[in-house]
Amino acid sequence: MKTLRLQLRFLLPLAVALVGAAYIALPLLDQVTLRWFSRDLNSRGALMVNAMSDAVAEALLDPRGERLSTLLDRAVQDERLFAIAACDAQGRLLHATHAFPDGLSCARSLSIANRQDPRLKLAGGAVHVGVHNIMRPAPDLPAEPWGNPASGPATFDAASAAPAQDAAAAAQGPAIVGRLVLLHDMSFIEKRSQDTRRYLVGFIAILGFVIALITVSVAQLSWRGWVKGARAIMRGEGLVSPLLPPPELAPFVDELRNSLRDLEDEYRRMQGPALEWTGERLRNLLQTQLRGDQVIVVSNREPYIHEQGPEGIVVRRPASGLVTAVEPVMRACSGTWIAHGSGSADREAVDRHDRVAVPPGVEDYQLRRIWLTPEEEQGYYYGFANEGLWPLCHVAHVRPVFRESDWEAYQRVNQRFADAVVAEARSEDPVVLVQDYHFALLPAMIRAQLPQATVLTFWHIPWPNPESFGICPWHKEILQGLLGSTILGFHTRFHCRNFMETVDRSLEARIEAEYSTIRFQDKETLVESYPISIEWPEPATVAAWPSVAQCRQQVIDRLGLPQDLCLAVGVDRFDYTKGILERLNAVERLLEKAPEWIGRFVFVQVAAPTRASLDEYRSFQEHVERVAERINTRFGRPGYRPVHLLAQHHEPDAVNELFRAADIGVVTSLHDGMNLVCKEFVAARDDQQGVLVLSRFAGAAREMTEALIVNPYHVEETADALLRAATMPPAEQRERMVSLRSTVREFNVFRWAARMLADAGRWRLRARVEARVRRLGSG
Ligand code: G6P
Secondary structure (H helix, E strand, O other), rough: OHHHHHHHHHHHHHHHHHHHHHHHHHHHHHHHHHHHHHHHHHHHHHHHHHHHHHHHHHHOOOOOOOOOHHHHHOOOOOOOOOEEEEEEEOOOOEEEOOOOOOOHHHHHHHHHHHEEEEEEOOOOEEEEEEEEEEEOOOOOOOOOOOOHHHOOOOOOOOOHOOOOHHHHHHHHOEEEEEEEEEEEEEEHHHHHHHHHHHHHHHHHHHHHHHHHHHHHHHHHHHHHHHHHHHHHHHOOOOHHHHOOOOHHHHHHHHHHHHHHHHHHHHHHHHHHHOOOHHHHHHHHHHHHHOOOOEEEEEEEOOEEEEEEEHHHHHEEOOOHHHHHHHHHHHHOOOEEEEEEOOOOOOHHHOOOOOOOEOOOOOOEEEEEEEEEEEEEHHHHHHHEEEHHHHHHHHOOOOOOOOHHHHHHHHHHHHHHHHHHOOOOOOOOOOOEEEHHHHOOOOOHHHHHHOOOOEEEEEEEOOOOOOHOOOOOOOOHHHHHHHHHEEEEOOOOOOHHHHHHHHHHHHOOOOOOOOOOOEOOOOOOEEEEOOOOOOOOHHHHHHHOOOOOHHHHHHHHHOOOOOOOOOOEEEEEEEOOOOOOOHHHHHHHHHHHHOOOHHHOOOEEEEEOOOOOOOOOHHHHHHHHHHHHHHHHHOOOOOOOOEEEEOOOOOOHHHHHHHHOOEEEEEEOOOOEEEEEEEHHHHHHOOOOOOOOEEOOOEHHOOOOOOOOOEOOOOOOHHHHHHHHHHHOHHHHHHHHHHHHHHHHHHHHHHHHHHHHHHHHHHHHHHHHHHHHHHHHHHH
């Protein structure tokens, strides 16, 4: 089909050209044939007149004209001669045969005969007009039968006929005594001309057909050859196929193959995902799959924190991957978010039901705050969650601490949140999204009070192997609590497997590995991986961002950095799992290995304060500060500090500015469920520049393979990766960044939520069908 279209593209102009050629050639052909035949008829007429010349000359002397008429009537017997007339030397018509046109004078005949086209149109068709002189032969000069002056063009010259001159002329030689006008029938010429035209048209048509045939065959053959060749190149068989170029063209073939692939990739990227997940699409899914049922989110960290500032109450966004991911989902789904009210002005912002509509000014959903006593917070949050479960699950070489009192606080607080869920539920089967390790007991507690609820639990941190998890004295209770979920989600399949194995070792449960389900105490839970992500920024949001150059200049000015620098940036909570020490060691090693970067390589670490009342965190933060100071003392100089440690909270806009200003984004977690900072870095770089250095121990490393993946425990490897990033050509940066961006854009947080909610929708449908079947069975 494609070849046919291509060939038509060639054949149509060919047809037009041939028709044009015929259009020009045919009138030209007419003119040429007319000229040939005219010359032919003139010669023929001259011969005839020569033959009759003497007889006519004599007949002209006959005053009665009888001889002349006899002669002319006999001459006109010639089938091609239409009429003939005789004129005297003065141009008077003496005699004409009967077909000679009435109004045609001798003078007009002569003027027609002297034209390029000596044709005269008559009613019965055109005639050729020829005028020939009749000479009186001189007595001493015999008339020349061939080549006498009669063959030259005739003229009526009054002087040539003067009697006085006649005598003199007679004495000198032959003189014109009259002229014969011959009208030849031209119908045979027209017929021949028509025949010739027909032959020519036929010839052009055949020629066109032959050219077209040759073209189509050649095009078919070469197209097939090219397609076969190109396919072979794409398959990488290039140089073995006999259809393909010889080995010396190998570089060209490679170049062609690469260019074709580049084009294809570019096209795919431009196309983007077939149907991107957006808030709107998620809302629709909620309406269709879950009949618009109420959605309740439970997390420890709240999405908006009201703080008492020097100038009144301010609203702060916490540094939490969980909040970054779940907040856009909640904005799309509405509903209620239950969380610990931890801000100093939180109580002032809520109504009498402890609710406040958020986001401020937009109010898409309700935030329901739960108040904890300092003891509860200490035992449940700092104690069991962050000194026990957090280090237990991250395996970051910090010993987990499990205290009986913390465990008791943890149970109590989980129960309080379960009661809050029941209080907020408007139906007996709400969809409850339980978030993270703070609420391992909550799913079973909710199920105890709302058996019809759909409980989707998402564990945002890693799940260790069974041996490690077995350290927890209450590991069975935790597993039983989680198995109250309808669906239990982790970031990776690896964490799902660890969880199933842990259950297998600890509980009497039926595990269906094939379906990824666990049946425990007659209740089934789906254990599935749902890699979490961020909200991909809207084009209008991106358009409102300051340019990369502006961001860079602002950061340089604010931190007093050198203008010509390579800027590496890390943005994390000040947590020992984030590998901040390891990356500082790598920066130090880089400056040792490549001293040319001293004065030009700057590493800015944003370290948001977190859990600072815990010893482990405090000593870690002090350790980091000491190492940063050491590096600055070692490599710093007036006006240059290689490490800038910013241990303050940064709002999302400030973080975005840093990401846009940076040459390198550094994420070196020692263990991380997913890590959303690397996805935010990529989303900030609409200029398609910047290099991501990413730990292989972050869940994100599985998706973001175009980053420079490092083992953060390996200082040398990480330093080399930083160096490689610092010297990476812009084209390579672009290639990697474009790919990373398309991954994060496609696998965004709405897709994460949609997959879970769609699974929940199917689960609910199945449960309803089973209940109906049971009713029918018992009825
Ligand atoms: C991790 C946890 C979240 C937590 C966040 C911030 O991402 O998975 O649940 O909210 O860290 O920690 P914080 O203790 O300040 O809430």
